[in-house]
Amino acid sequence: MTNVVLVGTLDTKGVEYGWLRERLLRAGVEVVLVDTGIMGEPRVPADVPREAVARAAGAELSELRTAADRGDAVTTMARGAEATLLRLHAEGRLHAVLAIGGSGGTSIATRAMRALPLGVPKLMVSSMASGDVSPYVGSSDITMMYSVVDIAGINSISAPVLANAAEAAAGMAKGFARASLDLRRPERLGTGSRPLVAASMAGVTTPGVDAARERLTELGYEVLVFHVSGTGGRTLETLAGQGVFAGVLDLTLSELADDLCGGILTAGPDRLSAAGRAGIPQVVSLGALDMVKFGPVETLPERVRYRRVRVHNPSITVIRTTEAECAELGRRVAAKLRTATGPTEVCVPLRGLSTLGAPGGPYHDPAADRALFSALRDGLRGSAARLHDYDTHINDPAFGRAAADRLHDMIGAVSAAA
Numbered sequence: 046m047t048n049v050v051l052v053g054t055l056d057t058k059g060v061e062y063g064w065l066r067e068r069l070l071r072a073g074v075e076v077v078l079v080d081t082g083i084m085g086e087p088r089v090p091a092d093v094p095r096e097a098v099a100r101a102a103g104a105e106l107s108e109l110r111t112a113a114d115r116g117d118a119v120t121t122m123a124r125g126a127e128a129t130l131l132r133l134h135a136e137g138r139l140h141a142v143l144a145i146g147g148s149g150g151t152s153i154a155t156r157a158m159r160a161l162p163l164g165v166p167k168l169m170v171s172s173m174a175s176g177d178v179s180p181y182v183g184s185s186d187i188t189m190m191y192s193v194v195d196i197a198g199i200n201s202i203s204a205p206v207l208a209n210a211a212e213a214a215a216g217m218a219k220g221f222a223r224a225s226l227d228l229r230r231p232e233r234l235g236t237g238s239r240p241l242v243a244a245s246m247a248g249v250t251t252p253g254v255d256a257a258r259e260r261l262t263e264l265g266y267e268v269l270v271f272h273v274s275g276t277g278g279r280t281l282e283t284l285a286g287q288g289v290f291a292g293v294l295d296l297t298l299s300e301l302a303d304d305l306c307g308g309i310l311t312a313g314p315d316r317l318s319a320a321g322r323a324g325i326p327q328v329v330s331l332g333a334l335d336m337v338k339f340g341p342v343e344t345l346p347e348r349v350r351y352r353r354v355r356v357h358n359p360s361i362t363v364i365r366t367t368e369a370e371c372a373e374l375g376r377r378v379a380a381k382l383r384t385a386t387g388p389t390e391v392c393v394p395l396r397g398l399s400t401l402g403a404p405g406g407p408y409h410d411p412a413a414d415r416a417l418f419s420a421l422r423d424g425l426r427g428s429a430a431r432l433h434d435y436d437t438h439i440n441d442p443a444f445g446r447a448a449a450d451r452l453h454d455m456i457g458a459v460s461a462a463a
Contacts, residue, residue, distance in 0.1 A: 047222045050139045051143055054081050056083070098122055102128060115149075122153055142161065145192065159182075167185065167187045172192045179275065190213075240292075242452065244296065257445035257449040269290075275310040276312075286319040292327065295329045297332035298317065301317065331378070334366065335399055339363070355401065368410075370413075393434045394444050
């Protein structure tokens with residue numbers, strides 16, 4: 046039996062959930078309907094009633110109603126929905142989860158979705174999906190689908206959107222139910238025959254990271270590459286903290302520059318911390334610290350319009366980091382690496398940090414790069430982290446292979462000592 050779990054507020058969206066349930070049944074899957082509503086009466090019957098969802102969070106629905114605190118009630122029902130979905134997953138009764146809603150419903154459903162393992166299909170149809178969805182998605186694999194109109198009745202626009210969502214959820218559920226155990230249980234990451242290595246990459250560091258990835262694959266590793274888009278860095282940190290990686294090849298740190306300078310692709314202040322805390326062998330470089338990413342050029346803050354500006358694509362505009370910013374970035378990288386509890390090595394490409402920063406490139410700035418290197422050396426002096434200079438560009442294939450070989454040697458030494 047293949048099940049799609051529908052989770053949502055059946056007092057305000059009951060008609061729409063009833064319509065979705067019928068579409069899913071016609072698509073050949075069974076449905077488990079979970080009610081996260083609070084105040085009004087459900088418009089359709091639920092398989093898991095709201096009272097049970099509230100109790101799963103350690104609360105009583107009657108008490109939530111009496112308190113009349115919407116924020117607390119939404120948080121409580123989100124917690125209950127999370128516990129409910131985890132239980133259904135553990136019982137083998139969840140092969141995909143689908144939800145629809147506005148801001149409140151999206152907040153409840155996506156918290157529950159984020160708790161599920163990677164690989165479990167998760168589809169959120171939301172009126173919030175055309176904006177910044179990072180608070181809803183986090184570091185999970187939730188698929189966000191824009192509802193176009195608000196979720197308020199079945200009409201000529203919402204009907205095809207919701208029909209597509211139902212067919213997508215049914216198809217994903219069937220595929221997930223047929224999948225092998227390794228695909229269905231990605232929480233088993235790191236338990237396979239090939240040790241896992243994480244690598245960080247951006248478009249401007251792709252050639253170097255690709256060379257490193259190919260070398261690590263030759264050496265017997267499975268390499269997971271994370272795009273340093275903010276979410277990518279946070280996901281890398283989350284998984285590193287869970288101990289699923291044998292090593293981390295963190296060659297691209299542009300999210301730190303965004304964090305320092307107010308760019309849009311920051312991964313937050315904890316970037317470049319988890320591997321060190323977990324004692325995982327890590328090889329770090331300085332890829333793309335020569336730039337900060339902003340949105341479309343017309344949205345650039347006034348304070349950076351005078352800087353060296355380059356349109357990366359219609360959605361992303363980059364500016365060159367200054368000498369002072371590079372010095373601060375060097376200090377920040379060093380401060381993070383000094384606290385690492387596992388083996389740590391830093392590979393410094395002296396001839397440039399990105400495709401734009403290569404000799405002759407628009408962001409080639411030896412003085413700014415030297416400020417970065419100097420601050421890094423000063424900050425690491427006396428620490429256990431080892432620093433290696435390479436008279437190459439970061440995208441030189443020889444640099445990528447050398448970084449990969451260093452990580453391989455470190456992982457081998459840790460394994461031999463265990």
